Amino acid sequence: MKKTSGSHAGKIIAPVVIAGVIVAYMLLYMGLALKMEVPLAFRVIGLLIPLLLAGVMIAMLVERIKEIRSGEEDDLSEY
Numbered sequence: 001m002k003k004t005s006g007s008h009a010g011k012i013i014a015p016v017v018i019a020g021v022i023v024a025y026m027l028l029y030m031g032l033a034l035k036m037e038v039p040l041a042f043r044v045i046g047l048l049i050p051l052l053l054a055g056v057m058i059a060m061l062v063e064r065i066k067e068i069r070s071g072e073e074d075d076l077s078e079y
């Protein structure tokens with residue numbers, strides 16, 4: 001029997017909080033990269049890499065939420 005969507009809220013909280021902290025860290029890093037007195041190429045790299053990592057983190061969060069809602073939260077039990 002599948003659980004209702006209300007019971008999934010507790011399992012979704014931890015991934016959302018962790019992703020939020022990591023994305024906030026990446027945004028802080030990007031802000032610091034803007035303020036540094038370095039050549040433009042280093043500044044662009046300092047902006048692009050955290051931006052890409054934050055995007056990947058958000059994509060992984062969306063994927064994890066889909067897994068939790070579909071009932072596939074315990075992938076290791078399949079192996």
